[in-house]
Amino acid sequence: MQFDLIGTILWPLKWMVELVLVGWHALFTAVGLAPAAGLTWVLSIVGLVLIVRAALIPLFVKQIKSQRKMMEIAPELRKVQEKYKGKRDQLSREAMSRETMALYKKHGTTPVSSCLPLLVQMPIFFALFSVLNDVSKHAAVGQGGVGLLTPELTTEFYDARLFDVASMHVNLVTAWGQSDGQVTVAILLTLVVLMIASQFFTQLQIISKNLSPEAKTGQAYQMQKIMLYILPLAFIFSGVFFPLGVVIYWFVSNLWTMVQQFVVIREMPTPGSDAAKAREERLARKGKAIDSSGKVVPIEKYEAEQQRLFEEAEKARATQPKRQQPVGKQRAKKQQSAKNPGTGGASGSSSPA
Numbered sequence: 295m296q297f298d299l300i301g302t303i304l305w306p307l308k309w310m311v312e313l314v315l316v317g318w319h320a321l322f323t324a325v326g327l328a329p330a331a332g333l334t335w336v337l338s339i340v341g342l343v344l345i346v347r348a349a350l351i352p353l354f355v356k357q358i359k360s361q362r363k364m365m366e367i368a369p370e371l372r373k374v375q376e377k378y379k380g381k382r383d384q385l386s387r388e389a390m391s392r393e394t395m396a397l398y399k400k401h402g403t404t405p406v407s408s409c410l411p412l413l414v415q416m417p418i419f420f421a422l423f424s425v426l427n428d429v430s431k432h433a434a435v436g437q438g439g440v441g442l443l444t445p446e447l448t449t450e451f452y453d454a455r456l457f458d459v460a461s462m463h464v465n466l467v468t469a470w471g472q473s474d475g476q477v478t479v480a481i482l483l484t485l486v487v488l489m490i491a492s493q494f495f496t497q498l499q500i501i502s503k504n505l506s507p508e509a510k511t512g513q514a515y516q517m518q519k520i521m522l523y524i525l526p527l528a529f530i531f532s533g534v535f536f537p538l539g540v541v542i543y544w545f546v547s548n549l550w551t552m553v554q555q556f557v558v559i560r561e562m563p564t565p566g567s568d569a570a571k572a573r574e575e576r577l578a579r580k581g582k583a584i585d586s587s588g589k590v591v592p593i594e595k596y597e598a599e600q601q602r603l604f605e606e607a608e609k610a611r612a613t614q615p616k617r618q619q620p621v622g623k624q625r626a627k628k629q630q631s632a633k634n635p636g637t638g639g640a641s642g643s644s645s646p647a
Contacts, residue, residue: 307421308428309441314342315425316442332456339422339462339539343546346418347554353414358558361500363403368515370397419544426463426537456481462539478538485541486533490526492548496555497522504559506566 318341319334327334371394378390398404428439433452438445454462460469460478469475469482501518533541563569577583583596586603 301424304417304421304424305440307417308425308439311342311418311421311425312439312441312443314345315339316447318342319447330450330453332454332458332460332462335451335454335462335539336456336542339542340546342422343543343550346415347547347550350414354554358562360403363401367397367401367403415547419540422543423537423540426539430463456538460538463537465537466534482538482541485538485545486529486536489533489541489545489548490529492545492552493529494522494526496548496552497525499552499555499559503569503572504564504567506564 315338318338322334322337323329374390374393378386425439429448429452432438432448436445438448451462460481464478466479466482469478501522505515559569563573574584577590581593582590583593585591585596585599
């Protein structure tokens, strides 16, 4: 018997995916939906998205903070890159790597941190892909899944049709080869296009509204612009092989990301970005502003704080010792002579008797 490494790794995730799907399916059938209806299983997949994305909210917050820190240190990273520009020797490359990692450690971020939600979602995504693929095989032999997806539920899942036409486990390749698959192809194409469009728009709103002018000159910004167009291309090719259930999962997940990103950009924008300026204008129309600690306060309190900070700065400047301007030797002698005229004259007129 051949050892299935991928299947062994995905087994606990597949068990959890089945648990959530069966749980939502039981809930929807309890409120009156047909157990084998396509809508029941589509809503169960949507429920899976809600559970997964809600669990990923702490990682999303960490991702936002990491992205901002990466943008903040972009000027420092550029200095390191310019310092070693044109140097190809091993010692210079190692020194550049050490200084770059030191910057990441100092600011508590890494480029990988901004990808955490996506990296965590991918195994769940593949687990759902595997579950849907198994449905076709298991239904044919009357077998259940790895967990709570019993043979009866597997058959219901296999027989379920979206709009009474498209199976959850079918993809564009198999639908294209079916004699009556035109409607299924149309549904899949529409969902794949919507999936790609939502992915594109989510990334676009980040780089167009939520970056400061300094961040738009960094290497990270250039990478984000490239990914803006590469990711949709990747989904065009991979979406052809995604089962309908996976396409629904990814599309709904993209909608969650898009709305979540919109709320973050609107309410917690990157300082100095267009979104931050728009938020300040909205607050100003309501008679509010953002104080030095980042809290929203009445405009009167904000102005009082600004006045206090200005007075403290002026007071600190007044108490600082005045900086002495450097003077030449000749000028120093003249200043000394002006302070002590007798000293200069006596030394200049001394002669032997």
